Amino acid sequence: MFLDLTQSLEKPNIYSQLVGGITPRPIAWISTLSSDGVANIAPYSFFTVASVNPPVLSVTQVNPGEKRNKDTLNNLLASKECVVNIVSEQQVEQMNQSCANYSSEVSEFDAAHIESTASRLVKPISVKASKVRYECSLREVITISEQSAGGQMMLLNVVGVYIDDAVLVDGYIDPVALKSVGKLGGDEFTKTTDMFSLKRPTL
Structure with missing residues (x-):
C-alpha cells in the first residue's frame, strides 16, 4: 500500500497512519492553571526534546474539530507556565482518565483523583507521584x-527539573526505575520493561 498525500485523503485516515x-511516543502529562484558577492536566503524545542548549521541550496540539x-x-x-x-506505569489509569472531555471549569486533578504537589518555580501544580517533572515557561x-x-x-523553556532520588543511579535517570510508558496507535500503550543495550559505534 502507498498513500499519495498530494491527493485527497480523509483526516482520520491520515491520523491513524x-x-x-x-x-512509541513519550507522553507529556501537562498541568496548567486557567485564568480562573482551575488546575488542568491533560496528556499529549506528540512530545519530544527540541533543544538542550537552551533546554526546550516541544509539544504539539492537534486542533480539535469543535x-x-x-x-x-x-x-x-x-x-x-x-x-x-x-507518566510511569502506576499513573496510567489516572492519565487516561484525565483525557476525558471535561469542561474547562472542571479540574482533572479532582475528577481523576490525582494527588498534587506545589511546583518550585511555576504556579501550576505538579503530579506528586510523577518521578520526573519539568517545570516550564512558554517560549513560543x-x-x-x-x-x-x-x-x-508549543515550545517550552525548561526552568526546573524535579527527579525523584529513587530513579537516580550515579546521577542519571534509570529507565528501569522510572518505568515510563509510551503511546502507540489507537488505544494501545507500551511499557519500557523489555529493554536492550547497544553501544554507540566509534570510527
Whole structure:
C-alpha cells in the first residue's frame, strides 16, 4: 500500500497512519492553571526534546474539530507556565482518565483523583507521584495550521527539573526505575520493561 498525500485523503485516515507508525511516543502529562484558577492536566503524545542548549521541550496540539484550542493551550497562552509530568506505569489509569472531555471549569486533578504537589518555580501544580517533572515557561507557539486536526507546536523553556532520588543511579535517570510508558496507535500503550543495550559505534 502507498498513500499519495498530494491527493485527497480523509483526516482520520491520515491520523491513524501517522500515529500507528510513529511509535512509541513519550507522553507529556501537562498541568496548567486557567485564568480562573482551575488546575488542568491533560496528556499529549506528540512530545519530544527540541533543544538542550537552551533546554526546550516541544509539544504539539492537534486542533480539535469543535474549537481551536484545548484547555492546555488556552491556559498556557494566558499564564505562560506549565509542568510536564512524566507518566510511569502506576499513573496510567489516572492519565487516561484525565483525557476525558471535561469542561474547562472542571479540574482533572479532582475528577481523576490525582494527588498534587506545589511546583518550585511555576504556579501550576505538579503530579506528586510523577518521578520526573519539568517545570516550564512558554517560549513560543508555532501555528502550522488553524484547521481542524491542524497542528500547533508549543515550545517550552525548561526552568526546573524535579527527579525523584529513587530513579537516580550515579546521577542519571534509570529507565528501569522510572518505568515510563509510551503511546502507540489507537488505544494501545507500551511499557519500557523489555529493554536492550547497544553501544554507540566509534570510527
